[in-house]
Every structure is written in C-alpha cells, then in structure tokens.
Amino acid sequence: MRSRPLKVALLGCGVVGSEVARIMTTHADDLAARIGAPVELAGVAVRRPDKVRGGVPAELITTDATALVKRGDIDVVVEVIGGIEPARSLITTAFEHGASVVSANKALLAQDGATLYAAADQHGQDLYYEAAVAGAIPLIRPLRESLAGDKINRVMGIVNGTTNFILDKMDTSGAGYSEALDEATALGYAEADPTADVEGFDAAAKAAILAGIAFHTRVRLDDVYREGMTEVTAADFASAKQMGCTIKLLAICERAADGGSVTARVHPAMIPLSHPLASVREAYNAVFVEAEAAGRLMFYGPGAGGSPTASAVLGDLVAVCRNRLNEATGPGESAYTRLPVSPMGEVVTRYHISLDVADKPGVLAQVATVFAEHGVSIDTVRQQGRQDGDGEASLVVVTHRAPDAALSGTVEALRKLDTVRGVASIMRVEGE
Amino acid sequence: MRSRPLKVALLGCGVVGSEVARIMTTHADDLAARIGAPVELAGVAVRRPDKVRGGVPAELITTDATALVKRGDIDVVVEVIGGIEPARSLITTAFEHGASVVSANKALLAQDGATLYAAADQHGQDLYYEAAVAGAIPLIRPLRESLAGDKINRVMGIVNGTTNFILDKMDTSGAGYSEALDEATALGYAEADPTADVEGFDAAAKAAILAGIAFHTRVRLDDVYREGMTEVTAADFASAKQMGCTIKLLAICERAADGGSVTARVHPAMIPLSHPLASVREAYNAVFVEAEAAGRLMFYGPGAGGSPTASAVLGDLVAVCRNRLNEATGPGESAYTRLPVSPMGEVVTRYHISLDVADKPGVLAQVATVFAEHGVSIDTVRQQGRQDGDGEASLVVVTHRAPDAALSGTVEALRKLDTVRGVASIMRVEGE
The missing domain is CATH 3.30.360.10 (Dihydrodipicolinate Reductase; domain 2)
Known part of the structure; x- marks a missing residue:
C-alpha cells in the first residue's frame, strides 16, 4: 500500500457532508485497504464556520472554498453544496487545478452536465456523481x-x-x-x-x-x-x-x-x-x-438522507482514488448517439380521464365521438349517476395507447361540449 | 477513437456464448463508441464445431481452446464454458499470455477464486465476473x-x-x-x-x-x-x-x-x-x-438465460476493454479483513417447528421445558387436535432468535420424548 495519503477537499458540511467526514474518519482503515492508499480529509469549506460540525477538526474548516480547490495538492474534491453557483465554478476550478470531483449535485448535472464533463475531460480528471440520483441506490x-x-x-x-x-x-x-x-x-x-x-x-x-x-x-x-x-x-x-x-x-x-x-x-x-x-x-x-x-x-x-447519500459519495470516492493510483480515469461523458429529445406530445401512453357530465341520454355517444375524431381509442368507460339531484353524472374513460398530443386535443374538444361540465382529472396509466 | 480493434476470444458458444457473439456483431458500433475502440471476435473455441452457431463465421471456430488463449494477440478472453476444468487452466493460461478475462463461471470462482485473482494480479490483468451471480442483475x-x-x-x-x-x-x-x-x-x-x-x-x-x-x-x-x-x-x-x-x-x-x-x-x-x-x-x-x-x-x-447473462458479460467486456485502453486494471481481490467463516451452529435466527405429538394433557409443558433447557425462547405455540381419532395432535412452535446449534440440540431432545411422535418440519424464519 502507498503510504502517502490521497487528499480530499470537502465542499459543504451539512447533513451529507458531515456524514462523509465522519465515515472517512471512523472507517479510515477500511477505505485505505480498499483504495490501496490512505485518504486524508485535507480541508472542509463551509459557509458558517461557527456551526458545530461533529468530528471535523477546527483547523480543517475554511470559508474560502475557492482557495481550497486551488491548493494544488488536492486529489479529490467532494462537492455536496448543491445548486448551480458557486458549485459549478468550484468544480471546474478543481479540474483546472488537477483534482477529480465527486458530486451529489443533481440540479447542476441536469442543467449543465456537458460543461462539467468537458472540463473534466480537458484536464484528464474524473467526474463521478452516483449520489445525485436516488441516494444510496447504485444506479x-x-x-x-x-x-x-x-x-x-x-x-x-x-x-x-x-x-x-x-x-x-x-x-x-x-x-x-x-x-x-x-x-x-x-x-x-x-x-x-x-x-x-x-x-x-x-x-x-x-x-x-x-x-x-x-x-x-x-x-x-x-x-x-x-x-x-x-x-x-x-x-x-x-x-x-x-x-x-x-x-x-x-x-x-x-x-x-x-x-x-x-x-x-x-x-x-x-x-x-x-x-x-x-x-x-x-x-x-x-x-x-x-x-x-x-x-x-x-x-x-x-x-435520500445523510447516511445513504454519503454511502454513494464514498463509493465514488474509492473509485476515483483507485483510478488516480492507476493513473487512469473512469468513463467520461457518453453522448455519441446525439438522439434528439421529442416533446411530450409525441409520448405514447394510456390515459384515465374523469369527466363531470350532464346526466342525460346521448352524452356517452357524444364523448365517444370526440375520442374517435382525435384517433384516441377507448378501452373502457364507466358511467355513474351522482344521485344528488343536480343532473350530473361522472364518466370515467380509460384509453388504449395514444400520443399525448392526441389526448390533449381530445380533452380540449371535450371541454367545449355543452354536456361536459368539467374534466375532473386526467391521469396517465403506466407500467402495463 | 483508436482504429486498431481489441481482440476477443470466446471460450464456449452455447446459450450464452452464441448470444455474446451475436450482440458483438449486431451492436459493434455501439460497443466501439462506448469503449473507444472497436472490438473484434478473434476466435471461438467449442467442443463440437459441427454444431450450427448462428452468425459466427466458420473460420473463427476452433476446438483448440488452449491454442486460442495462447495466441498472444488476444486482449480479452470470455469464458462461458463453466465447470472447473478446463476452464481454470484456460483462464490462468490467458493471464500468462497477456489477456484479461471475463467469466460467468460461478462454480470455479466459488471453489478457487483466490487462485484466479492471484494469477490475474501476477500478470497485471483484469478478472471480471458479473455474469457469475444473478445473471443480468448488476450485483x-x-x-x-x-x-x-x-x-x-x-x-x-x-x-x-x-x-x-x-x-x-x-x-x-x-x-x-x-x-x-x-x-x-x-x-x-x-x-x-x-x-x-x-x-x-x-x-x-x-x-x-x-x-x-x-x-x-x-x-x-x-x-x-x-x-x-x-x-x-x-x-x-x-x-x-x-x-x-x-x-x-x-x-x-x-x-x-x-x-x-x-x-x-x-x-x-x-x-x-x-x-x-x-x-x-x-x-x-x-x-x-x-x-x-x-x-x-x-x-x-x-x-439466468442466454440474453441476460450475455448482457452482464458484455458490460464486463466494455469495462475490461476500457481499462486496457487506459493501461489500467479494475479492482482485484479484496480479502484484507481475513474474517473467519463460522459454522452453521453459530448462526442466529428464528425457527418454525411442526411436531406430531400425543393428544393428551401435559405435552405442551414437556415440549416447552425442552426448549427452555436449551435456551431457545418460544415466541408462539399453536396446538391442533387432529380429530382423526388416532390420539395425535400437531404442535407448531415459532421461536425467538436462537443459535442454530441450540435449535439442533432442542430438536434432538424433542425426538427422544415419548410424547413426540415425530418432527414434521423445521424451517428457519428470516427477513424480520
């Protein structure tokens, strides 16, 4: 095992960050054995240094996150601040200064993942983010x-x-x-x-x-x-x-x-x-x-939760540290298919629609005609008189698979029918 | 992307192997994009070359698996033969000749995984085996x-x-x-x-x-x-x-x-x-x-099944190929805790025991005494007269958590009671 430790900078020390710091301390020997070198918490950037942080030595705490990621001796930056800025700048700065990054930041990755990947790739660093989706679940x-x-x-x-x-x-x-x-x-x-x-x-x-x-x-x-x-x-x-x-x-x-x-x-x-x-x-x-x-x-x-999310962060930390010892990087962005993203109107699924209708003959025929005109095929209909004397009934329609745009058109037309008093709910039916 | 392909030798072309070969052909472009270099099926070793192999070119087929893994130009050997030998010798020979190995061989890994890991480590090669446990499930x-x-x-x-x-x-x-x-x-x-x-x-x-x-x-x-x-x-x-x-x-x-x-x-x-x-x-x-x-x-x-197992094999193949392009290896054996494996007697769990007993007063007290003497605490007892006139009843005992050895001792003692005609079933209760 290498004796010189890998240095980790932690950005954020809230529910997740403090748990990451705690496990890095309590399970240091296991982490070292699994990585092949010790890992050392080299600095923790927080907004409010006066807040008590269980187990994190005071001398590691700083409010200057930028200076921490620029130190030059940091191997891995763990970003658990969340949000777009300053997280994005800190991550790209980390790459520029030779550190890999483990992040739990779903908002940033969803909004600007490509920029982060490009920066990681440019500087030959890793970007791992298991914790960003579904907490501890390996996904x-x-x-x-x-x-x-x-x-x-x-x-x-x-x-x-x-x-x-x-x-x-x-x-x-x-x-x-x-x-x-x-x-x-x-x-x-x-x-x-x-x-x-x-x-x-x-x-x-x-x-x-x-x-x-x-x-x-x-x-x-x-x-x-x-x-x-x-x-x-x-x-x-x-x-x-x-x-x-x-x-x-x-x-x-x-x-x-x-x-x-x-x-x-x-x-x-x-x-x-x-x-x-x-x-x-x-x-x-x-x-x-x-x-x-x-x-x-x-x-x-x-x-979600501090411990599960910390588990995902630490799994990534081990992987990134191993890569570093191997002088290699893990998988980067894979976007080679360049498939376009279609709008919702093109999604094809089934629908469950509840309508408040006039309680009189011929309404079902009218409603069914509107569905047919929009090419939406009906699977089942359930009609119920409300029996509260206001002359209304409810009609529950479940459709076969149809494009979302066709369903929207259907609903718009249904709203215009005199006999349809209201569309009580529209819900998609999945998983069949 | 690197233009020189990575060469794959396939050992075995049954249900799994033929599916691996098929996907390597039909999804060659995707695999190349994800790996960063094309992968080429360089040879397929089988026992019976006359058997039809859908889609595998005849010139790739050989009965000499040893010669195939010794070729020296093979990057990854995919072993889907199963069993201990010749699989073990072929895998270690592959490592000696500079190839990494993807295996689906649970029997071999369970019996002699340490030998395989040591050989992989000695020659700086990868050993991956996602397909060995639970088919396609990433585990x-x-x-x-x-x-x-x-x-x-x-x-x-x-x-x-x-x-x-x-x-x-x-x-x-x-x-x-x-x-x-x-x-x-x-x-x-x-x-x-x-x-x-x-x-x-x-x-x-x-x-x-x-x-x-x-x-x-x-x-x-x-x-x-x-x-x-x-x-x-x-x-x-x-x-x-x-x-x-x-x-x-x-x-x-x-x-x-x-x-x-x-x-x-x-x-x-x-x-x-x-x-x-x-x-x-x-x-x-x-x-x-x-x-x-x-x-x-x-x-x-x-x-299980050809396609799911092939999915796991191909996931490993992509990983091993990426490692190779990185001139790195993935995680090797991690056995540093050296924890001993305790015998079954030390396992602590709950039990559900069905006894056939004489249908007369005092039996439950006798049975309960035996449990108590062996330190096995009873959670619930259900007593049912069989009403078929043979003077027997059944007694169903569910215990609290107890060591397996204590339960075995209890059952042995129960069998010696005159009033216990037989032990109909013993089953552990888990997941609570």
Missing part, C-alpha cells in the same frame, strides 16, 4: 458500466422520496394531499418549502441525468416534461383502486419505438398493483430499467 | 465498487431461478414439490438433472462469491452451509400462510454481531409477505443488501 454505475454492453429502452422510477411518502400516505390512509404533506413535513420527509419535490423539479433533474446516461445522449432539465403531484386527490386514488392500480410520481425516460429519439418526463401516473414499483412504500426510491438483452431490472433503496 | 459491480465506501452487514437473496419458479408454483397453485418440478422441467426452467439447483449447490456457489466480496474476505464453496428445497411440502406452505409468510430458497451471508466472523448459508426459509423478496415471482432473482450507511437496498431481475 449511475450500473447504467454507465454494468449495462454498457446492452441497449436500454426504458428507465422508469420513483426518484423522489418526499412525494412517494405523501402518495403512499394518501393511498393507505385515504388522506388528502394537504393532510399527507403536513404529516411528511412533521416527520422531516418534506422541507418547509416543498416546491422542488411536489412540483417535480427534483425528479425532473434526475430524469434528465438518467435519460442522458441510459441513451448515450444529452438530455437537459429543460428537455424534461414536468407535472407535479399537488393536484392528485383522494378521488384519484379511489379511481386507481377500482382499476387495480395505485398512483406514483414517476420519472420516465424512453427510447421512441423507431429508435430515432428519446423522451423524458415526470408526472403522477396510475400503475398496476402487480408492478414492482407499486409496492415501493414510504420514502423509498426504486428504478425499473428495461434493456434489450438484460430484460427488466429493478434497483431499490433509500433515495 | 458484483455494485458490491465491489458502489458500496466500496460502506460496510455491508448482510446479503440475502433469491439467486436461483429454477427453485424460485418451483416454490412460486407450490405457493400459488398448492402443488407439491414433484408436480411443480415437472412443470418447471416442461417449461425449460429446470434441467433434466435438477440436482445442482434443487439441492442448493448453485445457490451455495453464488453465496460464497457474494460473501467474499461483501465482507472483503475469502469464502469458499465448502464454507457455505447448504440445504436444498426438495423436502418443502404443501403443508409447509400452509403453515407459512398462517404466519403471513411464504417460503423461498435463500442465500444468506451475514457478518456476526460482534463483527469478528461471517457466515454463509443456503436453505429454504419462511419470509413475511411484506418483505420485498416475498414478491419475487417465477424465475426472477433478487438480492437484498443491508449496509451500515446505505441502509436496505434491493437488486432485482432475470437471474
């Missing part, structure tokens, strides 16, 4: 490496623990969205401002990263269709149950049937209870991967 | 690399598709073992001689490999406790259902509570229906990993 490495000899056609997963916790509560307790969100907040599963989670921004960033890796092309956050889950109601869950389904917020990355393009999207969807993703409970994450030769694979585990 | 790489910064405490999985298919049939249809085996054979899930699967030899080899990697120590096939599933009955499934469980053949690798030793075992066990492994159906495989920081992870997918 980036299996996709980049284990499945490197296969053709991935679909990646579909639950990649946000907060929203899965909320939807699971709604499903099991019959609670409404607000009530379930309150419980998630009280238990620490949701942040004070839950927008990034419940509106699907977090999941969309992960979808961009997964789609890019899976299809060997560039997919940016802006390419991902995004719909949050704040409008999912207890009534939707009741409808889902009637279909033998539950509702999950899914990130779905697909290769088009003709292979010439890809799509990436995040939205709530009904999935059959028999699908492995349906039984993913609480704040757990799981990602389903369909590959040509491998078939259907699933990866399951805790998608 | 070796996640354990060796993704979790390299974590401490794995437990690996528990369904790693044999044939037996899972049989047990699933027994569970869902109420069929007996023989009937379910016949169906598995008819559908091609079981071989004409199913011994290696149903007696747990195949799973035991995989347990040895997984335990060694997970705990960074050497575990050989002989170290693995093994019990097949041929004695599981429809009555066992009925008992399991009463407990809210099902029965799976599990491979379980554990670190002892004190951290000073490990165990590895394969046997049928009851697991709660709420455990993710309980819902693994048909011939699918799934492996649960518990790590200190990462928490509970699960990896799921097809555990």
